[in-house]
Amino acid sequence: xxxxxxxxxxxxxxxxxxxxxxxxxxxxxxxxxxxxxxxxxxxxxxxxxxxxxxxxxxxxxxxxxxxxxxxxxxxxxxxxxxxxxxxxxxxxxxxxxxxxxxxxxxxxxxxxxxxxxxxxxxxxxxxxxxxxxxxxxxxxxxxxxxxxxxxxxxxxxxxxxxxxxxxxxxxxxxxxxxxxxxxxxxxxxxxxxxxxxxxxxxxxxxxxxxxxxxxxxxxxxxxxxxxxxxxxxxxxxxxxxxxxxxxxxxxxxxxxxxxxxxxxxxxxxxxxxxxxxxxxxxxxxxxxxxxxxxxxxxxxxxxxxxxxxxxxxxxxxxxxxxxxxxxxxxxxxxxxxxxxxxxxxxxxxxxxxxxxxxxxxxxxxxxxxxxxxxxxxxxxxxxxxxxxxxxxxxxxxxxxxxxxxxxxxxxxxxxxxxxxxxxxxxxxx
Ligand SMILES: Cc1ncc(COP(=O)(O)O)c(C=O)c1O
Numbered sequence: 396x397x398x399x400x401x402x403x404x405x406x407x408x409x410x411x412x413x414x415x416x417x418x419x420x421x422x423x424x425x426x427x428x429x430x431x432x433x434x435x436x437x438x439x440x441x442x443x444x445x446x447x448x449x450x451x452x453x454x455x456x457x458x459x460x461x462x463x464x465x466x467x468x469x470x471x472x473x474x475x476x477x478x479x480x481x482x483x484x485x486x487x488x489x490x491x492x493x494x495x496x497x498x499x500x501x502x503x504x505x506x507x508x509x510x511x512x513x514x515x516x517x518x519x520x521x522x523x524x525x526x527x528x529x530x531x532x533x534x535x536x537x538x539x540x541x542x543x544x545x546x547x548x549x550x551x552x553x554x555x556x557x558x559x560x561x562x563x564x565x566x567x568x569x570x571x572x573x574x575x576x577x578x579x580x581x582x583x584x585x586x587x588x589x590x591x592x593x594x595x596x597x598x599x600x601x602x603x604x605x606x607x608x609x610x611x612x613x614x615x616x617x618x619x620x621x622x623x624x625x626x627x628x629x630x631x632x633x634x635x636x637x638x639x640x641x642x643x644x645x646x647x648x649x650x651x652x653x654x655x656x657x658x659x660x661x662x663x664x665x666x667x668x669x670x671x672x673x674x675x676x677x678x679x680x681x682x683x684x685x686x687x688x689x690x691x692x693x694x695x696x697x698x699x700x701x702x703x704x705x706x707x708x709x710x711x712x713x714x715x716x717x718x719x720x721x722x723x724x725x726x727x728x729x730x731x732x733x734x735x736x737x738x739x740x741x742x743x744x745x746x747x748x749x750x751x752x753x754x755x756x757x758x759x760x761x762x763x764x765x766x767x768x769x770x771x772x773x774x775x776x777x778x779x780x781x782x783x784x785x786x787x788x789x790x791x792x793x794x795x796x797x798x799x800x801x802x803x804x805x806x807x808x809x810x811x812x813x814x815x816x817x818x819x820x821x822x823x824x
Contacts, residue, residue: 397814402730402822408808409732413801417794418596418658419665427657428650437649442628444652451656452603456580460612462604463652464619467566467588469645470602471499473615474584475534477606478560480505483765484533486562489519489545490742490777491784492538496564497743499586500536504760506770508532509744511777515690517541517703520779521549525557531767534560539568539578542594542698543691547573547581562586565605569595570666572696584611589655594669594700595662597651619645668795669699672802676702676790679806683813685711701738702790711816717786723819724812725788731808734791742780744772 399405418424431440445463453461464470480486482504488496490509497507508527513520519537535554537545547561554561561582565571569587571578579585587593589601604619606612617624622642626633658665677688687705691697708720715723728735748754749772752761760766774781790805812819 398811400727400730400812400815400818400822401732402727403818407730407732408811409801409804411732413732413804414734414792415794415796417592418598419795420598421657421661423660424654424657427653431649431653438628440653441649444649444656445627445647448603448647448652448656451659452605455659455662456577456605458580458605459607459609460605460615462612462615462619463647464602464604464645465647466600466645467586467590467593467602468495468499468502469619469643470586470588470604471496471536471562471564471566472502472586472643473604473618473645474536474562474586474606474611475499475503475505476618477584477604477608477611477615478534478562479614480533481765482760482763483531483767485529485531485767485770486534486536487519487524487527487532488536488743489538489540489780490744491517491739491780492540492564492743493566493739494743494746494748495566495588496536496538497749501754501760504763505533506531506760506766507749508770509742509772509777511779512783513546514779514782516543516546516692516695517783518543518545519550521546521553524550524553528553528557528559529767532557532559534562534583536562536564537582538564538566539571539698541703542568542571542700544568544571544573544578544695544697547576551582560584566590567593567700568698569593570662571698574694575696578698579605580607583608584615589651594666594698595655595658597648597655599648599651601647601651601655602645618642665795666698668798669793670697672793672795672797672799673699673702675799675802676793676806679803680704680809683809685813685816686809699793702793703787704790705786705788708816711813713816713820720819721786721788722824723822726822726824727812727819728788728808731811733805733808735788736791737784737787738789739784741784742774742777744777745774745781
């Protein structure tokens with residue numbers, strides 16, 4: 396007889412305190428941050444860390460320009476401004492993402508237009524893009540969500556055909572590759588987040604803008620310093636106090652920059668450990684009836700930001716909907732000590748700002764005379780994104796220093812549940 400579920404009073408499979416947090420901090424990281432404070436002149440450090448990070452990350456990606464900023468949203472806004480988006484211009488984004496992707500477009504008075512995602516990869520569906528292209532469309536903004544690279548070849552082919560820019564949202568995909576090329580170096584410009592949960596992080600907030608294009612880089616540099624021209628560390632000597640255009644204050648923080656530079660040295664190693672954990676989980680869960688593990692198509696070098704699982708209740712003889720089963724399984728697994736949960740609860744176009752078209756007030760930017768007033772945010776247009784947010788569950792804790800032993804415990808908790816799925820019906824919801 397199977398052990399009693401922890402949610403019904405049994406003993407949890409995973410002991411409390413077994414899951415180690417992210418980021419994994421080492422003595423090298425501690426020294427990197429302490430060294431910033433070791434000298435007397437922080438101005439020297441600000442220049443060294445900002446320029447050093449720009450150089451290190453540009454080398455890592457193989458691009459010409461990187462601008463460190465204070466969030467992924469700011470980095471994406473630099474992309475949007477960098478390609479010269481003007482009021483009313485439309486940018487195509489996937490319906491499943493964090494809404495910051497679309498916010499970065501709105502920040503520049505652009506209009507986000509959403510396209511549904513592919514069923515297996517949750518990334519922008521190239522087959523649905525062209526039906527949303529209008530004479531106002533200027534760019535495609537695929538998101539390599541959860542570290543899964545979007546299908547860039549057809550996306551780039553569509554962009555070429557319609558003379559559009561391609562921007563990459565790499566907030567969750569540091570180190571991901573597509574057919575051997577690095578995500579972040581595949582389009583015209585890219586924005587990375589380095590917020591605390593990300594694969595490469597400052598430990599708090601941060602972002603990295605990347606491009607190979609000199610003009611896009613110049614515009615991004617202006618945007619992130621209030622429209623002024625500055626040289627990091629030489630602001631007082633060089634600044635002309637003349638704004639060349641509208642800008643924001645998006646500059647990064649010296650401590651975070653020192654920390655992320657140290658973390659960058661272990662990005663590949665950390666990503667490889669995550670991949671090993673996730674591949675082991677897939678191996679252990681793959682044959683469990685009712686559990687559907689992630690599918691990674693050929694050529695997509697996934698960077699495992701999170702691990703996602705879906706359920707098929709009918710496969711274990713339960714007449715529950717997938718969302719109901721997921722909610723019960725989530726409750727049961729949490730009680731077993733497995734860190735699982737949900738992320739988005741509705742596709743981005745379903746969020747209030749798009750349903751009510753309330754941006755800056757008075758309906759702006761949708762009421763702007765340059766914008767089309769017909770852009771539709773009908774949730775019925777995004778069934779795949781809806782299905783994904785309803786039925787997926789995330790397994791967290793796949794980050795190093797957690798390893799194979801913990802993954803086996805996670806799998807054992809799934810096994811305990813799936814051996815007695817009817818017990819899930821007893822859980823009070
Ligand atoms: C897909 C995606 N895009 C953009 C962002 C925005 O990054 P940040 O929170 O650093 O502004 C995030 C952050 O979670 C994200 O997940």
